[in-house]
Each structure stands twice: as structure tokens, then as C-alpha cells.
């Protein structure tokens with residue numbers, strides 16, 4: 001092949017040289033076995049996985065721009081100069097010019113080598129690339145980008161704030177829309193809607209910043225970025241407790257713009273600390289996109305006051321990195337561990353960072369919990385994302401948890417954990433009641449299980465602290481937090497669960513979340529307060545007694561930080577019950593805080609229980625205990641117990657049914673054991689002989705045969721067949737989806753090239 005390189009004349013008088021041409025040719029690089037665009041005949045496939053182009057140059061004393069044209073790119077193709085990676089090609093179909101900034105001395109005197117090829121993950125597709133040149137100017141100057149200098153400050157103190165800056169552009173997005181035609185038939189059409197899209201930001205100095213497409217987390221509120229001329233929206237935020245500064249930017253080429261953002265704390269959280277009990281880093285969890293230094297800045301930028309590091313089976317301590325980055329006092333931290341096992345994921349904290357991580361190989365729940373409890377320092381154990389529909393690692397499915405009764409049908413008698421993560425920001429359940437119902441069931445069974453919310457963030461765009469838990473603390477200043485007191489609050493259930501809303505309640509003007517009300521009056525005056533920043537909405541508040549909704553209110557949309565503040569009076573139940581308030585509202589889709597899963601999801605704020613001593617005996621009795629008591633008094637027949645049961649709530653009735661069912665199962669098992677013993681005896685009798693040779697043959701046969709089992713085996717066979725089919729179905733689904741995507745991309749490509 002021929003390389004066309006050509007050094008043009010030296011600097012012009014204006015100090016600006018004409019470009020140094022590297023090549024005029026366009027190359028086809030790719031996988032010839034499966035040409036994606038064979039209709040392009042003008043460019044012969046020339047290179048399989050990379051192309052190398054040599055050219056002459058001189059050492060560069062200032063920053064320069066490499067321009068290269070590329071198209072048909074759908075993988076991360078690397079661009080290297082003299083074997084040093086300078087970036088990857090932007091993905092896209094059409095042939096476009098792409099620009100890479102060359103640092104000082106990136107070029108050598110004499111021979112230089114430009115390489116395009118090999119991809120980040122080894123998958124190759126067909127691309128065309130070439131027509132490269134070097135421009136004698138820094139990138140910003142060359143492209144005529146505008147420079148934006150942002151300062152995010154606290155509206156009260158005027159100080160710079162660790163915060164998040166989000167930059168978007170309005171684009172046209174095609175969407176499918178359903179409509180009815182003249183005959184009333186439902187049809188689909190394509191409509192174009194305006195949508196906000198994150199945009200690339202070019203940053204000269206990334207110190208103190210975390211940078212992703214359209215996202216900047218700043219350590220002190222300061223950031224500068226370059227961006228092409230155009231119209232943008234800029235948002236400055238600091239997580240749930242603060243307002244948002246919005247600014248429309250209209251930028252001309254080479255503009256220099258200062259943006260002063262003032263944001264105000266809007267949500268009053270006095271007496272509580274904002275905790276995220278579930279946070280990862282790529283450094284120690286091995287997946288996601290965020291390293292330690294970035295992680296400690298994002299936590300500050302979202303206003304988290306207590307961060308629990310929970311890398312998978314690893315003890316991570318943020319403190320040394322916080323010191324290095326210079327934010328030692330921004331928030332308190334706890335070393336934890338997401339014990340990641342085949343039967344579910346569990347957070348355990350605090351944990352001695354020098355101790356060995358608990359053995360995560362146990363597939364036995366009880367032994368696993370023992371193992372976690374044994375780990376040095378551990379006080380709180382949480383079951384994470386217990387219903388997440390990913391693989392078979394859903395803890396509650398593994399133990400066949402019955403959400404109505406909180407019993408484990410797989411036979412575990414005591415779960416041994418302190419809390420359940422009812423909201424997981426990364427994988428929010430479609431059904432907002434799913435994990436709430438599990439939790440209600442567990443409480444009714446007698447588990448003093450606390451509810452928590454956490455982000456499970458593995459990446460910058462999975463917002464850390466979005467789902468969070470407010471923990472009661474006598475000390476508001478994160479620098480002075482006492483970890484012991486915080487753990488006490490976790491274990492006492494002095495917790496508020498928050499995803500975009502914060503719900504708190506007080507009964508009779510004095511009883512707080514976590515309290516036990518020993519001598520209630522005939523009525524409970526439940527004062528409910530729902531808060532949120534100006535950019536979230538609540539639309540409904542409900543009160544639950546033993547998990548049963550007893551009152552609700554619609555909430556009109558409001559930009560005020562107090563969304564709802566009302567007293568709801570309810571009759572005191574005759575029997576003990578736990579009282580919980582839950583507020584919900586529409587999902588946030590704004591680009592500075594989008595809820596994972598988008599529009600069809602929700603925001604939610606839930607309290608933990610206040611415990612009501614309805615029967616006024618000085619102690620709390622759960623639904624399961626009432627039902628057990630009834631069973632002991634009336635027997636296990638529904639008929640004999642129904643009169644008494646009618647005086648209780650549904651929670652007690654379902655527990656009664658569960659106890660009755662367990663009894664029948666036990667009796668059946670006992671009967672079965674007896675039948676089997678009888679069957680063994682009969683077999684022995686039938687095969688009783690005196691002749692030693694015959695007896696030996698009988699014995700030989702019995703040794704080879706399985707133990708007698710008179711149950712039908714079809715159940716087990718059916719179950720195995722079902723599992724196998726599920727496996728095959730999901731494999732096929734994945735394969736079909738991948739194939740469909742590939743075909744779509746292929747046809748898109750072909751269409752454009754025709």
C-alpha cells in the first residue's frame with residue numbers, strides 16, 4: 001500500500017502554520033469475514049484490526065490538534081501516536097472529522113507513527129478511517145470552543161460547595177406514539193419530541209473534578225470547561241437537600257462566560273444524618289466506572305453525610321483517599337462490606353478494615369449470617385436488593401419468602417439480619433409495593449427488621465446518595481459523628497427511608513419514629529410531614545397499621561420544600577400494631593437527578609415504624625404471636641377460630657392460616673415417616689430368607705437400589721423441567737435480543753450507504 005504523507009511549509013508569518021498532512025487516503029479497517037458495508041466498493045478492505053501510518057515531523061513545543069476522519073464506528077477503536085494512546089474514535093455512522101489534542105512533545109523529530117486499531121474490548125467492526133492532518137494550534141483555539149467558568153456557592157454563606165454540574169443540549173428525539181385512527185383502531189406513529197441530552201465537556205485541568213459526559217462533580221464548587229458554540233442548559237445541584245440553579249447558556253465561538261450559581265439548602269433534616277449504606281468503586285469492586293478519588297468527590301457533591309463503603313467482599317476505607325484529595329472533613333465514613341454470595345448480597349458494617357472479609361462461599365443462610373456476625377466490629381447486617389430480578393441471587397426468592405406472612409417456605413427459622421434495603425437506587429423495582437410488602441410481612445412475623453434505602457452506585461451516573469437513609473443522630477456535624485451512636489440508631493429503627501422525598505411522623509405530639517407507645521388513648525393523632533427540594537413532587541401519603549393501609553391523602557403538586565404537613569387522626573387498634581407512613585410521587589427525569597428506570601418509576605419517602613401497644617399490656621405483640629396464641633386457645637380449625645379472628649386484622653388472619661398450614665405439613669410428614677417405616681418393615685419381611693446365597697443376592701440388590709420413597713416423583717421432575725425451560729428461555733431471549741440489535745445496526749448501515 002502507499003502512504004501519502006507530506007510535510008508542508010514551515011510557519012507562516014501570522015504564527016499559524018498550514019496543517020501537516022499525514023495522509024489523504026481513507027482506509028478500511030475491519031473484519032473481512034463479515035463485511036458490514038460491502039456495498040462500499042471504492043475502499044477495498046485493507047486492514048483487519050489496525051492501520052499504521054508513518055510520517056515525518058518535528059518535536060512540538062505546544063499543544064496541537066490531530067484531525068482524522070472516521071465513520072462506521074461502533075466499537076471503541078483506539079487512536080495511538082508513537083504507540084501512546086491519545087483517545088478512542090467517537091462512535092457514529094457518517095464520515096466525520098474527529099479531533100484529538102496532542103500534548104507537548106507528543107511528536108518526535110523524524111519518523112512518527114499514527115496507529116488506528118485494536119479496540120478496548122477486542123471486538124472489531126468495519127470502519128473507514130484516514131485523511132489525517134495535524135493543526136498547529138491547541139484544540140480549544142482550533143475549534144473555537146467557548147470557555148465556561150462555573151462557581152457553585154451556598155446561598156447563605158456564599159462559600160463554594162462540593163456539588164454537581166450538569167450540562168445538556170436540547171435535541172430532537174424520535175419516539176413511538178400510540179394513537180387511534182378514524183376507525184378507532186390503535187396504531188403507532190413516530191413523533192419528534194424535544195429532549196435534553198448530556199453533552200461532551202472538554203476539560204483542561206481535571207484536578208478536583210470528576211468528569212463524565214455532561215456531568216461534573218466538583219470538590220469546591222469550581223469548574224471550567226470548553227464547549228462548542230451553541231445553546232445549553234446548565235444545572236448546579238448538591239443532592240436531595242439542596243435546590244437547583246438552572247441557567248440557559250447561549251454561547252458564541254470563543255466566548256468566555258462566568259456562571260455564578262447560588263443554591264440553598266431547602267430540606268430541614270435537623271436531628272438526622274444523610275447516610276448511603278451501599279457504595280462501590282471500580283477500584284475494589286472490579287466493575288462500574290468510578291475510581292477511589294472520583295468516588296470520594298461524588299459523595300461530597302451529593303451532600304451525603306455518612307458514607308458506608310461496601311465493595312464486593314472487600315474492606316474499603318475512604319479516609320486515606322479523602323485526605324489525599326483534600327476533603328477529609330466533608331463527611332463521615334464507615335468501612336463495610338457487601339458480602340456477595342450465591343444466595344444474596346448482604347451489607348455488614350462497621351467492619352475492622354484489617355480483618356479478613358467474611359467467607360462468601362456459604363450457600364447456607366444461617367452459616368452465612370453467623371460468618372458475617374463473627375467478623376470483627378460488625379453491628380449491622382442488611383439484606384440488599386432482596387427482590388432484584390437479576391439471575392437467581394435474589395435473597396427473598398432463594399428463601400421463598402412469603403410477603404403476606406414473612407415466613408420462609410424454604411424452612412429457615414430465623415433470618416438473623418437487622419435491616420432490609422427496601423429501596424435500591426440502581427435497581428428500583430417497578431412495583432413500588434413489592435419490597436414494602438415483604439418488609440410489612442417480616443414485621444408481622446415478629447422480625448424487628450428495619451428498612452433502609454441506598455444507592456448501590458457503581459458509576460458516576462448512578463447517583464450516589466440518591467436513595468439514602470436518614471439516621472437519627474444527636475450530632476448534626478458529620479465531622480463529629482459518633483459511629484457507635486449511628487449504629488445504635490440503625491438497630492433501634494430511628495431511620496427514615498428516602499428517595500426524592502423525606503417522610504417523618506410524630507404521634508400525639510411526642511412519639512417519634514422508633515418509639516413504642518405504651519399507653520395510647522382511644523385515638524392516635526399522627527402528624528405527618530413530607531419534605532423534598534423544590535424539584536420533587538409528592539402526590540400521595542398513606543398510613544399503614546400492620547402493613548394495612550388505614551388512611552391516605554392526595555397531595556397537590558408543590559415547589560415548596562414542605563410538600564405535606566397534616567395531622568391524621570386514626571382509631572387506636574385494639575391489638576398491637578406497627579405504624580408506618582409512606583409518601584410517593586412521580587419519578588424525577590430531570591438530567592441532574594434522573595431516577596433509574598425513568599418515567600414509569602417513582603420517588604418515595606417512608607418512615608420506620610412507631611410501635612403501638614393497642615392491648616395496653618406493656619409489651620409489643622406481633623401478628624404472628626397473636627395468631628399462635630389463638631391457635632393454642634381455639635385449636636387450628638378455621639371454624640373454631642373464626643369468631644376470635646374476626647376481632648383482629650388481616651395480618652393476624654394470614655398468620656393463623658400459615659400456622660395451620662405448617663401444622664398440616666408437619667402431620668403429613670409424620671404420617672409419611674410412619675408409612676415409610678412400615679414399608680421398610682414390609683420389604684424386610686418379604687425378602688426374608690434363610691439361604692445365605694439368596695440373602696446375599698437380596699442384600700446386593702438393596703444396596704444398589706435407592707431408599708424406598710412412596711411420594712410421586714412427578715413434582716420434582718416437573719420442577720426440574722421448569723427450571724431448565726426458564727434457563728433456556730432466558731438464554732434464547734438474550735441471544736435473540738443480541739441478534740436483533742446486530743441486524744438493526746447492519747440494516748441501518750446499509751441504508752445509509754445505499
Ligand SMILES: [Zn+2]
Nearest residue numbers: 338345384385
Ligand atoms: Zn449487590
Ligand SMILES: [Zn+2]
Nearest residue numbers: 278280338456
Ligand atoms: Zn452493591
